[in-house]
Structures are given as structure tokens and as C-alpha cells.
Amino acid sequence: FQVFTNGHFITSEVAAELRRLGNVTPLISVEGTEIISDERRGRGNVLSQTMQGIQNCLDNKVFTGVCTSLCRTNIDDLLTDKWVDRLIEMGVLYTWFHVYRPMGPDACPDLCLTPEQQVRVRKFVVETRARKPIAVIDAYHDGAGKALCPAATGISHHINPWGGIEPCPIIQFASESIYDDPDVPDGQQRTLGEKMVQSEFLSDFRQLAQQTTRGCIVLERPDLLKNLVVKHGSQDTTARQTALSELEKMEVRTSQYHPGQEIPEKSWAYRLVKKFFYNDFGVYDGHDHGATSAPGVLELPTVVVEDEPVSV
Incomplete structure (x- = not known):
């Protein structure tokens, strides 16, 4: 069971219980720097409490992941080698980058990633998987880079x-x-x-x-x-x-689906796993999304994926 949490209530005692249960993995959300985290959560001291929750899990040898809801205010801080390297040094076993969705009573559509930034996220994930000793979860693409929804x-x-x-x-x-x-x-x-x-x-x-x-x-x-x-x-x-x-x-806006701009996995291990265990299982066969998906509704131009190293 994967538990989505900001980690604030994961004390050492709670982490010890998660370890005892053995079938639970906390996925702890980090939203950016101290200032950005406080803005996103609407209160103070958010990041330090989250980092303490992560450390409590690691100290108790819990299978722990860290996720980030990427938006325009945190993408340059967290979609980087520096952040991934810090997680590796801490002992975090997996990380997950997903995109901000403007849900809730105080949603902020201005924080949503642009189509170009969405493609940038996919490219970074693919590159990082091939270079870093940490599992990088991507629930939104198959091995060929085609978008999907789990x-x-x-x-x-x-x-x-x-x-x-x-x-x-x-x-x-x-x-x-x-x-x-x-x-x-x-x-x-x-x-x-x-x-x-x-x-x-x-x-x-x-x-x-x-x-x-x-x-x-x-x-x-x-x-x-x-x-x-x-x-x-x-x-x-x-x-x-x-x-x-x-x-x-809510208004129509793009997500991970950018037809014609698929970025396939570089890591053979991820390609193999996705081929057999994580793909679309044929559910999209026979469906034409040209008129119903956001790219079609918004009549967006093609997103250009430049073949250059990701930022570090």
C-alpha cells in the first residue's frame, strides 16, 4: 500500500509501526524551498516538518519515496540533479515527479506547467533513470514514451x-x-x-x-x-x-499527452519492466483522440523536443 502524505504526522513511533507492518510505503511530498512549500501548503514551517518525517522513515528502515508536484515556481529547484543527488544521499529509495493540477478551493491555474515544461519533465525523468542509482517513478508513459493514465x-x-x-x-x-x-x-x-x-x-x-x-x-x-x-x-x-x-x-489544458513528441525510455531495465508490467494494455486501441483531447480542442502547435542535455 502506498500512502500519499506530507510526512508531518510520521513520528519515529509511526515510522516504526510502518516498518512492522511491512507492506506500506510512504510517498512523502516535497513542494519546493521553504518559501514555496509554505505558499503551496498555506502555512509555515512546512518543509522542515516534511524533511523530519522523511528522516523518521529512513531511520526506521521504511521503504520510502519522495514525490513532487511540479509547477512553475518549483520546477527549477527540484527538477535537477542536485535535488535527486540529495535524495540518494539521504537514502530515499524512489522519487516521483508529477505535474501540478489546479484542484481545490484555492486552485492556481497560473502554476500549471506549459506544454514545453511538461515535455522537459519527461525528458529529465528518462535521462535520470539511465544515470542515477534511484528508482524514478513515472506513472504516465509506457516504454515507448506514449502517454497513459493508470x-x-x-x-x-x-x-x-x-x-x-x-x-x-x-x-x-x-x-x-x-x-x-x-x-x-x-x-x-x-x-x-x-x-x-x-x-x-x-x-x-x-x-x-x-x-x-x-x-x-x-x-x-x-x-x-x-x-x-x-x-x-x-x-x-x-x-x-x-x-x-x-x-x-476548471478549464481545458494540456497534460502528459503530446502526440508526436514521445520520448522513449533509455534504460533497458525500465523498457523491459514497462513492456511486460506497465503499459496501456491495449485500452486505447481503436480510439482517435484527435478531436477530444486537449491538444485537439486547443489546436496547439507541435511541441519541439530539443536533443540536448537536461539541466543540472
Whole structure:
């Protein structure tokens, strides 16, 4: 089980319990420098508490990862060899760079990466995987560099703190729960796997995402996602209960899908793993995303990928 967290509540005692359980890996989010972290989280002393949570995990020998939601204010600080080298020196076993998505009541679309910056992220990940002794997670591309969405393929879904089963961490709507249905006899309760496979909401989400884009449907077509949520009457799983109105305010923008600008893996190990264990599993076959994806809707020009070393 992968736990997404800022690490603030991971004391040494909590880390020791994670170690005892043995099947949990915390993925701790670092959003930038002290100033940027405080701005992103809306309070002070964020980075130091996060770094202490990471250290508590490492001291207790927990399989620990560090992720960053890249945006315009932190990409130059964290998408660098210097930052990756620091994680390696600390003993972090894997890192994950994903792009900022303007969700929530105080979303800031101006922080979203440009198409050129999105391609820059992919290029850095590919280069780093081939050069650095740390696992670099990339959930958004196959071995050939073609974009994909893990929730669209059914590789994974997300369980929120209240037990709701969501398409992914940023789509905070659910129609099913991990908990037993009190109106169903014990012998007829569904397993977690059955709920994920049989859920009409999740099934329709996967089909919609597959038909619309190889990228992130939240970024590219929030309008279609909103219609799906309304159709199923799915529950807003946020504490603030404003997720639907927030989704309605979002605009079409690009994600990891940049047709014609695919950057294949350089590392043979990653190519091999993705070929057999992490790809689109054919779910996009037969779908034309030219008119429905963000690049088509926005009629964007081709992004040029220059063949030059990534910044360090």
C-alpha cells in the first residue's frame, strides 16, 4: 500500500509501526524551498516538518519515496540533479515527479506547467533513470514514451482516508467504499477487487478516459468528468464538500499527452519492466483522440523536443 502524505504526522513511533507492518510505503511530498512549500501548503514551517518525517522513515528502515508536484515556481529547484543527488544521499529509495493540477478551493491555474515544461519533465525523468542509482517513478508513459493514465488502464485506483474508492487521488468522488455494505448479508459482501472491477462509476470513468485522451482527463476535459460524476450521483469525498463546483470551474489544458513528441525510455531495465508490467494494455486501441483531447480542442502547435542535455 502506498500512502500519499506530507510526512508531518510520521513520528519515529509511526515510522516504526510502518516498518512492522511491512507492506506500506510512504510517498512523502516535497513542494519546493521553504518559501514555496509554505505558499503551496498555506502555512509555515512546512518543509522542515516534511524533511523530519522523511528522516523518521529512513531511520526506521521504511521503504520510502519522495514525490513532487511540479509547477512553475518549483520546477527549477527540484527538477535537477542536485535535488535527486540529495535524495540518494539521504537514502530515499524512489522519487516521483508529477505535474501540478489546479484542484481545490484555492486552485492556481497560473502554476500549471506549459506544454514545453511538461515535455522537459519527461525528458529529465528518462535521462535520470539511465544515470542515477534511484528508482524514478513515472506513472504516465509506457516504454515507448506514449502517454497513459493508470486509472484509465485500471492499473490502480485510490482509497481516500474515509474508505471511498476513487478513480485517482485528485478525482475526489466515489460511489463505493472499502467497508462492508450494512444492507448486504455477510456471505454476499464483495471483495475490494470485485468492487473496483464491478463499479459502474469506475467502469464508466475508465471508458470515458480511454475514449477521450491518453493524458489526464482531469486537466484535459474536466467538463466531461463533471458530467460523469453527475450522471452517477457519486459522492463528494472531500471534507469541504465543494469538489463538484471546483471541477466545474476548471478549464481545458494540456497534460502528459503530446502526440508526436514521445520520448522513449533509455534504460533497458525500465523498457523491459514497462513492456511486460506497465503499459496501456491495449485500452486505447481503436480510439482517435484527435478531436477530444486537449491538444485537439486547443489546436496547439507541435511541441519541439530539443536533443540536448537536461539541466543540472
